[in-house]
Amino acid sequence: MTSSGPWAARARVLGIVVNPVAGMGGRVGLHGTDGQVELARARGAEPVAPARARRALARLHELAPDLDVVVAPGALGADHLPDATGWRVTVLDGPEPGAETTADDTRAAVSALVAAGVDLLLFVGGDGTARDVAGAVWAVCDDCVPVLGVPAGVKMHSAVFGLTPETAALAASRHLAAPERHGTRQAEVVDRDAAGDVRLYGTVQVPALPAGVQPAKGAPAPLADDATALAAEVAAELEPGRLYLLGPGATVDQVGHALGLATTPLGVDAVCDGRLLAVDADEATLLDLLARHDRATLVLGVVGGQGFLLGRGNQQLSPAVLRALAAADPAGLAGILVLATPAKVGALPEPVLHVDLDDPELAAELAGYRRVRTAPGRSTVLRVET
Amino acid sequence: MSELRNYHAAVWDEPLVMELSAPGRRGNVPPAPIAELDPATALPGAVLRQAAPALPEVAEPDVLRHFLHLSQETMGMVGISLFGTCTMKYNPRVGEQLSGRDGMAELHPDQDDSTLQGLLEAVHRFDLMLRGLSGMDRFVFQPGGGAHAAYTHTAVTRAYFADRGELEQRREIITTAQAHPCNPATASAAGFDVITLPVEEDGYASLDALKAVLSDRTAALMINNPDDMGIYNPHIKEWVDAVHEVGGLCFYDHANFNGVMGRLRARELGFDACMFMLHKTFGVAKGGGGPAVGAYGCSEELATYLPGPLVEATEDGYVRRENPRGVGRVREYLGNLNQVVKAFGWLTAMGADGIREAADISVLANNYMEVRLLELKGVTKAFPQMTKRRLEMTRFSLEEYTAETGITAVDVQNRMGDYGIDAFWLSHEPWIVPEPFTPEAGETWSLEDIDYWIDVLAHVLEEGRSDPELVRTAPHQQVVGQLDGSSLDDPEKWATTWRAHRRKSGRG
Numbered sequence: 001m002t003s004s005g006p007w008a009a010r011a012r013v014l015g016i017v018v019n020p021v022a023g024m025g026g027r028v029g030l031h032g033t034d035g036q037v038e039l040a041r042a043r044g045a046e047p048v049a050p051a052r053a054r055r056a057l058a059r060l061h062e063l064a065p066d067l068d069v070v071v072a073p074g075a076l077g078a079d080h081l082p083d084a085t086g087w088r089v090t091v092l093d094g095p096e097p098g099a100e101t102t103a104d105d106t107r108a109a110v111s112a113l114v115a116a117g118v119d120l121l122l123f124v125g126g127d128g129t130a131r132d133v134a135g136a137v138w139a140v141c142d143d144c145v146p147v148l149g150v151p152a153g154v155k156m157h158s159a160v161f162g163l164t165p166e167t168a169a170l171a172a173s174r175h176l177a178a179p180e181r182h183g184t185r186q187a188e189v190v191d192r193d194a195a196g197d198v199r200l201y202g203t204v205q206v207p208a209l210p211a212g213v214q215p216a217k218g219a220p221a222p223l224a225d226d227a228t229a230l231a232a233e234v235a236a237e238l239e240p241g242r243l244y245l246l247g248p249g250a251t252v253d254q255v256g257h258a259l260g261l262a263t264t265p266l267g268v269d270a271v272c273d274g275r276l277l278a279v280d281a282d283e284a285t286l287l288d289l290l291a292r293h294d295r296a297t298l299v300l301g302v303v304g305g306q307g308f309l310l311g312r313g314n315q316q317l318s319p320a321v322l323r324a325l326a327a328a329d330p331a332g333l334a335g336i337l338v339l340a341t342p343a344k345v346g347a348l349p350e351p352v353l354h355v356d357l358d359d360p361e362l363a364a365e366l367a368g369y370r371r372v373r374t375a376p377g378r379s380t381v382l383r384v385e386t
Numbered sequence: 387m388s389e390l391r392n393y394h395a396a397v398w399d400e401p402l403v404m405e406l407s408a409p410g411r412r413g414n415v416p417p418a419p420i421a422e423l424d425p426a427t428a429l430p431g432a433v434l435r436q437a438a439p440a441l442p443e444v445a446e447p448d449v450l451r452h453f454l455h456l457s458q459e460t461m462g463m464v465g466i467s468l469f470g471t472c473t474m475k476y477n478p479r480v481g482e483q484l485s486g487r488d489g490m491a492e493l494h495p496d497q498d499d500s501t502l503q504g505l506l507e508a509v510h511r512f513d514l515m516l517r518g519l520s521g522m523d524r525f526v527f528q529p530g531g532g533a534h535a536a537y538t539h540t541a542v543t544r545a546y547f548a549d550r551g552e553l554e555q556r557r558e559i560i561t562t563a564q565a566h567p568c569n570p571a572t573a574s575a576a577g578f579d580v581i582t583l584p585v586e587e588d589g590y591a592s593l594d595a596l597k598a599v600l601s602d603r604t605a606a607l608m609i610n611n612p613d614d615m616g617i618y619n620p621h622i623k624e625w626v627d628a629v630h631e632v633g634g635l636c637f638y639d640h641a642n643f644n645g646v647m648g649r650l651r652a653r654e655l656g657f658d659a660c661m662f663m664l665h666k667t668f669g670v671a672k673g674g675g676g677p678a679v680g681a682y683g684c685s686e687e688l689a690t691y692l693p694g695p696l697v698e699a700t701e702d703g704y705v706r707r708e709n710p711r712g713v714g715r716v717r718e719y720l721g722n723l724n725q726v727v728k729a730f731g732w733l734t735a736m737g738a739d740g741i742r743e744a745a746d747i748s749v750l751a752n753n754y755m756e757v758r759l760l761e762l763k764g765v766t767k768a769f770p771q772m773t774k775r776r777l778e779m780t781r782f783s784l785e786e787y788t789a790e791t792g793i794t795a796v797d798v799q800n801r802m803g804d805y806g807i808d809a810f811w812l813s814h815e816p817w818i819v820p821e822p823f824t825p826e827a828g829e830t831w832s833l834e835d836i837d838y839w840i841d842v843l844a845h846v847l848e849e850g851r852s853d854p855e856l857v858r859t860a861p862h863q864q865v866v867g868q869l870d871g872s873s874l875d876d877p878e879k880w881a882t883t884w885r886a887h888r889r890k891s892g893r894g
């Protein structure tokens with residue numbers, strides 16, 4: 001028998017973009033490098049992303065020696081290619097950026113790579129870079145091109161990164177070998193905002209190869225990552241007159257969609273009797289709403305791959321808001337509805353959810369086993385730790 | 387390390403038997419029917435078919451050759467098969483001979499009981515033997531597999547709570563992430579909500595997690611133990627007690643019975659019901675090897691709800707009787723009794739001591755394998771911190787090997803087939819261990835077979851280091867190469883009959 005299965009049918013195209021200044025702030029105590037390259041350099045920071053890019057690409061070349069590659073010019077990519085015999089490399093047109101690249105350079109490169117028809121967009125950077133990449137992909141074609149991050153930033157809360165440059169290379173090689181075989185899944189891009197809060201900035205498709213939960217070829221249907229049916233079930237259960245606070249995240253946002261409301265996946269929305277009372281509400285708005293409703297339920301998703309329930313990406317759900325909620329609902333904090341798809345639960349490093357609140361008493365009340373709904377008629381329990 | 391034998395599977399790239407058909411070709415030409423018995427005139431017109439059935443028209447040597455070829459294309463299944471969680475034992479041929487005898491093969495289930503006494507006695511006596519092994523009060527053999535027995539349990543659970551007026555309230559069935567997927571699936575199919583407990587540090591779900599979800603809404607717990615990582619949950623009695631305390635039922639999926647045969651009884655642990663897979667544990671072929679039986683046994687209290695008919699020993703011999711308050715039928719007649727006869731023969735030959743010894747050998751063989759496998763670089767054990775011995779199988783991981791080489795467990799699996807052995811089983815979904823594999827030695831393979839299997843794995847792991855492409859693109863020496871699996875989940879594409887194949891491939 002010959003060795004080329006149908007999976008090897010077509011050479012796949014890999015797009016590469018590197019944020020050469022990503023990660024520089026880390027060692028010198030900055031919380032990110034965006035807009036602070038000067039400061040970082042002044043503090044003596046060295047570039048870290050180029051070396052990590054080379055690690056990932058060298059490994060990828062070993063794993064996939066026969067590949068079509070489109071790469072951004074100069075410091076944005078081409079400079080960091082390893083000796084890549086066998087790769088058919090195209091460097092994007094355009095002026096060589098200087099060493100001090102900007103977010104605009106990243107975004108322009110991503111637009112051009114998407115236009116070049118890449119099958120996977122490999123970027124090297126951190127959460128800030130992920131935001132730029134996600135934004136630029138969406139601007140062209142929503143989430144049409146799967147994205148994968150080589151971790152090289154200061155912060156990497158987004159669920160789009162390989163654990164190491166080498167594991168990112170492994171995931172990329174597996175995906176490129178047979179994109180349809182493994183498919184993609186939705187992943188959240190999060191970053192800290194100006195106030196230091198972790199926020200959800202959007203979603204992208206990533207190769208469905210979270211370490212270890214990759215389903216076998218030809219096995220029964222891979223883990224459903226489809227929140228729509230679950231959201232429809234939850235939406236159908238909503239009680240009249242009760243205030244529902246829909247937390248951030250793609251899963252919970254589907255509840256708003258099921259109700260036909262223009263909720264946002266990025267913040268907390270308030271819904272009552274099928275009406276949208278507030279979009280992306282802040283703490284004050286939430287307290288005000290809770291004061292005006294005598295029954296309320298909070299619906300939460302699980303943020304990113306780390307399993308945060310409260311305290312990451314949803315700081316507007318402050319201890320004060322949670323106490324007001326407990327007062328409004330006789331079931332108290334136990335009444336919080338947690339939604340997470342089986343794929344999300346499966347990708348958690350352990351079956352544990354985390355709560356990080358500046359209120360130990362409240363955190364203690366949230367600790368313990370908590371029911372998590374995963375699909376219509378399906379649930380699990382996860383241990384909440386504080 | 388033994389020298390690996392040179393191997394290449396037969397490759398018969400030949401058409402389906404339907405495609406071999408040529409009009410008018412015959413293997414055997416029977417004489418024309420006697421005029422007065424000609425179906426065309428003897429049968430009522432309404433039952434006569436209008437068109438002849440679409441049977442392949444082939445000559446006898448074509449048929450023989452075709453099926454001989456198919457029998458050569460088993461992808462290592464009749465080689466050494468340590469395909470874990472499936473307990474792929476060698477099944478003595480004498481079982482086939484028994485069930486092929488006229489006294490079995492020529493019977494029809496609609497015959498009068500008085501003409502089926504031998505068969506009914508075998509069914510009854512085998513029921514008594516399984517009662518002895520489990521402590522349950524009655525078994526039925528109607529379910530056509532393990533999953534079907536799990537479904538039978540959900541039907542019995544429904545009937546039990548309906549009878550008590552609690553069905554509206556008892557909506558929840560609890561299982562664990564390490565239970566076989568048929569447990570949540572059948573619970574869901576029967577209309578229950580499913581709660582899946584996660585596996586925690588010790589390799590099994592925690593009693594506290596169970597307690598956190600128990601309530602007056604609990605209908606049942608459905609669980610296997612040991613699970614299919616060979617890990618035995620030592621707190622199982624407390625689990626059962628906790629479920630009973632809130633009024634729920636407990637079902638023991640005893641598919642992984644091989645390591646504990648004759649060593650524990652489900653009823654003594656408090657379970658209300660259990661199932662055994664005859665086509666796995668009890669000397670009956672599994673998988674493509676033949677029809678299956680999930681023997682479902684339960685307590686006297688639940689026996690009220692069993693699907694009928696039940697076999698009884700009376701003063702006038704063995705009879706089949708309906709079970710008036712039972713759930714009806716889950717399958718026609720008494721089930722695949724040809725398999726029950728084989729299992730009855732097997733268990734009679736093994737005896738109580740033999741089956742206990744077989745359990746011990748299977749645990750010993752697995753622990754021997756575990757020592758050798760863990761010596762291979764890149765192979766680790768799931769839940770290594772749980773140092774208690776695994777029973778009849780162990781879940782391993784190739785995570786480190788994959789990180790080193792880029793070669794996954796599926797790649798290794800594909801390549802192992804090139805040495806003429808059955809590759810390993812990975813793990814049920816969802817994978818909670820990265821790059822998993824799960825061999826199970828059972829009691830029937832020789833030490834030489836087990837060593838050879840390990841040697842093949844060791845060799846393939848080395849091949850992955852020196853020539854990754856060779857492993858990634860395997861199999862090369864097998865009946866077929868890699869398949870495009872993308873349509874396996876697509877009901878518009880798959881076909882298990884010729885008619886469906888023609889319709890779905892747009893050929894008529």
Ligand SMILES: Cc1ncc(COP(=O)(O)O)c(C=O)c1O
Binds near residue numbers: 471641
């Ligand atoms: C633990 C367990 N339960 C149930 C089953 C389902 O049995 P079947 O394939 O006969 O439906 C299996 C299959 O091997 C199993 O391993």
